[in-house]
Amino acid sequence: MKGQREYANEEQFSGHGHIVSDLLHKFGRWYELHREREMLASLSDEALKDIGISRADVEHETVRPFWDDPMHK
Numbered sequence: 001m002k003g004q005r006e007y008a009n010e011e012q013f014s015g016h017g018h019i020v021s022d023l024l025h026k027f028g029r030w031y032e033l034h035r036e037r038e039m040l041a042s043l044s045d046e047a048l049k050d051i052g053i054s055r056a057d058v059e060h061e062t063v064r065p066f067w068d069d070p071m072h073k
Helices: 016-042 045-051 055-062
Strands: none
Touching: 016 055, 045 055
């Protein structure tokens, strides 16, 4: 009918919960990457040698942007 409002039902928004969940997961992963790169940068040269990573490898990793996920999670 003319002038009658349509009300949103659940069917119209059924896929949005999945999108929000995916975004929250992505933001969480980006934060995790940021923290891991900070921790890696804080390790001593001796600790890096123990795990087989050079200071140059660490520098290469820490300059990567937070959204650059090597595992594409």
